Amino acid sequence: MLLHQRRDKSTQKTKGSKGINGIYTLMCQTKRYFQRNETSEYQDTRIRISVNAHGMIMLEGNIDGKRHRLSTRTKATFWLLAWYSCHASSAFLSLYEKRFDTLSQIDTTFREYGTQILENTQNYRNAFTQKEELSKFRTLCETFGDMALNEIKASHILKWQNNTNKAPKTILNYRGTLNIIFKYAVYAP
Numbered sequence: 001m002l003l004h005q006r007r008d009k010s011t012q013k014t015k016g017s018k019g020i021n022g023i024y025t026l027m028c029q030t031k032r033y034f035q036r037n038e039t040s041e042y043q044d045t046r047i048r049i050s051v052n053a054h055g056m057i058m059l060e061g062n063i064d065g066k067r068h069r070l071s072t073r074t075k076a077t078f079w080l081l082a083w084y085s086c087h088a089s090s091a092f093l094s095l096y097e098k099r100f101d102t103l104s105q106i107d108t109t110f111r112e113y114g115t116q117i118l119e120n121t122q123n124y125r126n127a128f129t130q131k132e133e134l135s136k137f138r139t140l141c142e143t144f145g146d147m148a149l150n151e152i153k154a155s156h157i158l159k160w161q162n163n164t165n166k167a168p169k170t171i172l173n174y175r176g177t178l179n180i181i182f183k184y185a186v187y188a189p
Contacts, residue, residue: 047088
């Protein structure tokens, strides 16, 4: 297969990609198991399918004006590329929701939301770092654990920072954990 021989980063960059994409489209129209059955509010969102240097399928698209490139964590094969070309939007939205874990509840506590985010992002850290993040998170939960996520203000964090008896470097490390949690909270509706 051309993709495996050339190992380009994108199917759009291969010489035969227009032909391959045409085959995928034709398969979507004629085969029952590749039919489109997508319904979403982002139907007009254009999703680009690519293959990274490791041979994994990547989906790239924009949501709310922000570009996201998400890995499907599957090796590129002809059949998977064909399936993703027909179901790109629904697969992209599913990966987006898994990664950013959008919660519909506004009254979610810091402890509940932080636990979900640290579990969902643990693949980006090794085991030792994950253990350290969870340790810092448990310490932060002593102060912010029962507060609703939308009620935590910068003044609360500054008050905690000034009243704690930790070294400045340690406080920066704890603020890093807070940043991980609040970064994903921005995407929550």
